[in-house]
Amino acid sequence: MGTVVHPRSAPDAGCPVSGGHPAPPPTRPQPVDPDEARTFLEQFYAETRPLIPLDRRLRQVFRDIATTGTYRHTPEELTFGARVAWRNSARCIGRLYWNGLRVRDRRHVTAPADVAAECVEHLREATRDGRIRSTITVFAPDGPEGPGPRIVNEQLIRYAGHRLPDGGVRGDPRYADFTDQVVALGWSRPEPLGRFDVLPLMITGTHGRPELFDLPRDAVHEVPLQHPEFAWFADLRLRWHAVPAISNMPLVVGGVHYGAAPFNGWYLNTEIGARNLADTDRYNLLPVIADRLGLDTSSVRTLWRDRALIELVRAVQYSFDEAGVTMADHHTESERFLTHVAKEESAGRSCPADWSWIVPPVSGALTAVYHRYYDEPDPDARPAFLPPSP
Numbered sequence: 001m002g003t004v005v006h007p008r009s010a011p012d013a014g015c016p017v018s019g020g021h022p023a024p025p026p027t028r029p030q031p032v033d034p035d036e037a038r039t040f041l042e043q044f045y046a047e048t049r050p051l052i053p054l055d056r057r058l059r060q061v062f063r064d065i066a067t068t069g070t071y072r073h074t075p076e077e078l079t080f081g082a083r084v085a086w087r088n089s090a091r092c093i094g095r096l097y098w099n100g101l102r103v104r105d106r107r108h109v110t111a112p113a114d115v116a117a118e119c120v121e122h123l124r125e126a127t128r129d130g131r132i133r134s135t136i137t138v139f140a141p142d143g144p145e146g147p148g149p150r151i152v153n154e155q156l157i158r159y160a161g162h163r164l165p166d167g168g169v170r171g172d173p174r175y176a177d178f179t180d181q182v183v184a185l186g187w188s189r190p191e192p193l194g195r196f197d198v199l200p201l202m203i204t205g206t207h208g209r210p211e212l213f214d215l216p217r218d219a220v221h222e223v224p225l226q227h228p229e230f231a232w233f234a235d236l237r238l239r240w241h242a243v244p245a246i247s248n249m250p251l252v253v254g255g256v257h258y259g260a261a262p263f264n265g266w267y268l269n270t271e272i273g274a275r276n277l278a279d280t281d282r283y284n285l286l287p288v289i290a291d292r293l294g295l296d297t298s299s300v301r302t303l304w305r306d307r308a309l310i311e312l313v314r315a316v317q318y319s320f321d322e323a324g325v326t327m328a329d330h331h332t333e334s335e336r337f338l339t340h341v342a343k344e345e346s347a348g349r350s351c352p353a354d355w356s357w358i359v360p361p362v363s364g365a366l367t368a369v370y371h372r373y374y375d376e377p378d379p380d381a382r383p384a385f386l387p388p389s390p
């Protein structure tokens with residue numbers, strides 16, 4: 001997606017993720033294509049059977065497009081559009097609950113400070129002290145007058161990567177460039193520099209000038225990591241945030257582009273344990289854990305990395321469970337995904353999926369999702385969450 005790396009090494013999550021930090025669109029958005037509006041409304045009517053007849057709604061929408069260049073979704077159309085965009089996300093293993101997505105309609109909000117305040121409210125409502133709810137907040141779309149707001153951060157909650165004089169990074173190296181950008185815009189790094197410093201939101205309004213907003217502490221629920229057997233694990237002072245909320249993928253529904261539409265689900269244990277904390281270009285913690293475990297690290301053939309990895313994923317799962325924060329495990333999620341595929345088939349739909357993102361990054365062949373192939377993803381499927389613009 002956008003700046004994403006090779007798919008076999010990139011899959012991060014199972015859910016749509018991307019690497020880049022988009023600039024605001026430089027040009028005026030095009031008028032909505034009436035054919036895209038029609039295709040969407042036909043789908044909406046076929047799946048939900050609303051009360052107003054389709055041809056009346058179509059006439060109204062075509063008239064609005066002809067006179068204003070765009071049209072306004074009803075709240076029901078918006079909710080359906082956001083849910084189907086999730087259903088169409090070929091990289092997401094968690095799609096069984098697509099129809100339960102909570103949609104916060106904030107289409108009247110455009111000013112960066114108001115967008116930031118609504119992102120904070122989104123986090124509070126989605127977190128609920130750990131009983132996480134899948135939620136999306138939809139801000140003003142792009143329109144003929146100009147672009148709507150954009151959230152530049154890849155996710156609402158991410159940790160800074162502070163470049164050090166020795167060439168290393170303290171914190172999350174994935175966000176070292178983004179951290180440099182916010183510092184250039186006036187963000188002051190915490191002192192002393194931490195490994196888990198929450199980054200500010202960087203938001204552009206309709207004028208395209210970025211502004212920064214700190215997240216209040218109480219909107220960022222975090223889980224300190226501990227291990228069910230090894231007391232030393234807590235001494236590593238690791239933590240992770242409870243809510244993954246992708247914020248830089250535009251939602252496109254019926255030809256309308258919602259450039260700021262942050263959405264969250266809940267974490268899968270392996271996203272944190274087997275990727276964020278383990279990847280050599282992220283927190284790279286396997287050598288530290290192997291050392292504490294007293295493993296023989298003299299050769300990869302001792303499988304020290306594999307053994308350390310399992311203990312790390314175990315610690316993540318155990319800590320979230322103990323803290324009462326919703327987290328999926330890869331075994332259960334794999335079963336749920338196949339239930340979803342079967343349900344889609346019985347509804348007469350195919351369920352395109354990207355095998356390399358669906359199969360978990362540990363114990364692949366222990367999960368049923370590994371042992372089959374899926375319908376090819378269609379990049380033109382709509383509604384959709386699009387890759388962020390470069």
Ligand code: ARG
Binds near residue numbers: 013016017244268
């Ligand atoms: N892999 C990303 C991360 O570690 C999160 C992607 C979305 N994941 C999800 N479970 N909804 O932060």
